[in-house]
Amino acid sequence: MAPFFLIIPLAAAFIMTLISRTDERIRDVFAILVAISLPVLSILTLMKVAIPAGSVLVHRMSGFMPPAGIAFVVDGLSAFMLVTVNSVALFVIVYSSGYMKKYTDKWKFYALFFMMISGINGVLIASDIFNLYVFMEIAAIAAYFLVAFGTGAEELEASFKYAIMGTVASAFILLGIAFLYGYTSTLNMMDMASVISTLPQVRTIQFISVLFLMGFGLKAALVPFHAWLAYAHSSAPAPVSAMLSGVLIKALGIYAIARIFFSVFGMSAEICQILIALGVLSMIVGAILAFGQSDIKKIFAYSTVSQIGYISLALGVATPLAFVGAIFHLFNHSAVKSLLFLNSGSIEHMTGTRELSRISGVVKNAPVTGYTTLLGALSISGVPPFGGFWSKLIIIFACIQAGHPFLALIAVLVSVMTLAYYFVSMTGVLFGVKADAAGFVNKIHPAMKAGVIAMALIVLFAPLALLPDVKKILIDGAVSVLVNGRAYADMMLGAIK
Amino acid sequence: MITYFLCLVLFAIGLFCVVRKRNIIKIIIGIGIMEYAINLFFVLVGYRTHGRSPIFARDQMVTNMVDPLPQSVALTAIVISLSVTLMLVAVAIRIYERYGTFDITKINRLKG
Numbered sequence: 001m002a003p004f005f006l007i008i009p010l011a012a013a014f015i016m017t018l019i020s021r022t023d024e025r026i027r028d029v030f031a032i033l034v035a036i037s038l039p040v041l042s043i044l045t046l047m048k049v050a051i052p053a054g055s056v057l058v059h060r061m062s063g064f065m066p067p068a069g070i071a072f073v074v075d076g077l078s079a080f081m082l083v084t085v086n087s088v089a090l091f092v093i094v095y096s097s098g099y100m101k102k103y104t105d106k107w108k109f110y111a112l113f114f115m116m117i118s119g120i121n122g123v124l125i126a127s128d129i130f131n132l133y134v135f136m137e138i139a140a141i142a143a144y145f146l147v148a149f150g151t152g153a154e155e156l157e158a159s160f161k162y163a164i165m166g167t168v169a170s171a172f173i174l175l176g177i178a179f180l181y182g183y184t185s186t187l188n189m190m191d192m193a194s195v196i197s198t199l200p201q202v203r204t205i206q207f208i209s210v211l212f213l214m215g216f217g218l219k220a221a222l223v224p225f226h227a228w229l230a231y232a233h234s235s236a237p238a239p240v241s242a243m244l245s246g247v248l249i250k251a252l253g254i255y256a257i258a259r260i261f262f263s264v265f266g267m268s269a270e271i272c273q274i275l276i277a278l279g280v281l282s283m284i285v286g287a288i289l290a291f292g293q294s295d296i297k298k299i300f301a302y303s304t305v306s307q308i309g310y311i312s313l314a315l316g317v318a319t320p321l322a323f324v325g326a327i328f329h330l331f332n333h334s335a336v337k338s339l340l341f342l343n344s345g346s347i348e349h350m351t352g353t354r355e356l357s358r359i360s361g362v363v364k365n366a367p368v369t370g371y372t373t374l375l376g377a378l379s380i381s382g383v384p385p386f387g388g389f390w391s392k393l394i395i396i397f398a399c400i401q402a403g404h405p406f407l408a409l410i411a412v413l414v415s416v417m418t419l420a421y422y423f424v425s426m427t428g429v430l431f432g433v434k435a436d437a438a439g440f441v442n443k444i445h446p447a448m449k450a451g452v453i454a455m456a457l458i459v460l461f462a463p464l465a466l467l468p469d470v471k472k473i474l475i476d477g478a479v480s481v482l483v484n485g486r487a488y489a490d491m492m493l494g495a496i497k
Numbered sequence: 498m499i500t501y502f503l504c505l506v507l508f509a510i511g512l513f514c515v516v517r518k519r520n521i522i523k524i525i526i527g528i529g530i531m532e533y534a535i536n537l538f539f540v541l542v543g544y545r546t547h548g549r550s551p552i553f554a555r556d557q558m559v560t561n562m563v564d565p566l567p568q569s570v571a572l573t574a575i576v577i578s579l580s581v582t583l584m585l586v587a588v589a590i591r592i593y594e595r596y597g598t599f600d601i602t603k604i605n606r607l608k609g
Contacts, residue, residue: 156591
């Protein structure tokens with residue numbers, strides 16, 4: 001089951017280049033079929049992992065037994081992330097089959113996109129830390145190319161700066177892996193966890209932690225490593241922005257941090273404090289920077305920085321309730337931010353501008369885009385009864401329960417700030433009537449509407465994930481992986497062998 | 498010990514190039530130097546004193562060989578760094594077409 005998450009998108013990328021000369025409709029249908037197969041597969045995987053609770057799927061490669069051989073392991077956290085990633089990817093593919101018509105060589109976009117998906121899926125199922133690095137680079141290189149897909153001056157510049165920063169981050173991660181291998185003499189993450197617990201406590205782990213925090217922190221766009229995000233996300237084509245903001249920074253950043261620091265190194269008070277500090281910094285700085293932006297995509301990009309801060313804060317608080325909040329907020333943010341970025345693409349397509357001051361009356365002129373944007377903005381700014389409200393509430397409760405009332409206060413304040421900047425920026429865009437506004441010249445393609453509506457339904461029904469039956473399947477497996485930490489790795493090692 | 502120190506110096510030179518140089522081609526070369534330093538470090542991690550190459554032959558007892566795993570990791574890392582370099586150079590060429598310069602301080606349309 002597990003290797004198909006790699007095989008299907010990789011094969012699709014190659015087949016896409018082979019059928020690049022056929023009719024455009026054939027390629028669109030092929031891409032959508034492949035994209036449908038992945039979420040179906042991931043939901044089946046999630047069912048297998050969640051029932052009975054705490055089971056793992058293991059795929060051994062080439063007949064060698066782990067820890068010497070390489071294995072793919074799907075546990076609760078991986079399965080949850082796979083469902084999130086592949087569902088978002090499906091709607092983005094449906095949307096881009098309409099949106100990418102204005103670019104030449106749409107098949108190149110599909111090929112790179114599937115490469116990126118296979119890289120992300122590889123990161124999520126890798127049980128070997130060097131494998132994680134390789135898949136991370138596959139996803140990142142595809143992302144660098146996709147950011148530059150429009151080949152305009154700004155796209156190229158954003159792509160180059162993103163690529164330089166991303167490569168330096170990858171270099172630090174690789175250096176950390178080298179130190180880790182020298183320290184533990186193994187590359188398998190489960191084996192590494194059990195080896196580290198038997199070795200004497202020296203300063204090596206702290207040093208490696210700093211290297212990994214630099215590298216993965218940049219991939220996750222935590223402040224102070226967030227400089228690339230606003231450029232890359234606002235310059236890329238809208239579907240790519242949706243993927244980057246909704247999925248890539250979470251899989252390459254947050255997931256990798258959670259996996260390495262909680263499952264391999266074991267939770268330590270210092271790491272939790274650093275995660276809390278980075279999270280609070282990201283929340284506040286992202287919210288402040290989102291004020292006063294004149295570009296609709298930049299507001300969404302800085303809002304991403306702020307919301308990633310929430311997830312990092314919840315991971316740092318490290319109680320079971322906080323983990324529920326982190327996982328659920330990650331899910332909400334993936335859906336909402338993808339939806340908002342897709343809508344920013346629709347608005348740009350219709351009006352030909354991204355300037356806030358020149359867009360107005362979207363709800364009246366384009367009801368689908370307008371109402372879905374409204375839904376997304378309400379959800380992420382924490383208005384009840386939408387998903388974002390519940391996840392932020394859980395995080396705030398978890399802070400109070402863990403004895404950090406000050407952090408809870410900051411979370412509430414940033415939530416208010418989020419509501420404020422969305423209110424200030426979106427009211428004029430959605431309901432305003434301006435004389436000098438850009439006209440709605442282009443019609444949006446039905447495929448774009450379909451993708452956006454499907455995404456909006458996910459956002460609308462996201463709170464249902466907190467119902468006990470659904471929560472047991474979707475969230476609890478991921479939370480138990482985070483809660484058990486290193487004990488989980490020992491259990492996994494038993495399952496693998 | 499001196500080898501590890503020189504490896505660190507090489508990494509620092511690469512990082513200095515990335516941070517301080519203004520020409521984007523030199524920045525790309527700096528990233529290459531960083532990758533080389535890390536690959537060298539990987540090989541050093543796997544080195545054993547007086548170790549020989551990790552090849553099994555049919556009729557000899559090899560008692561002391563170097564660790565082959567970091568070498569294979571370094572090979573993979575070299576391939577990855579090649580593809581990253583390729584991508585960066587391709588984007589640099591297109592940037593030169595658009596901006597007419599390789600100076601990173603003049604490539605600054607993304608303000609605000």
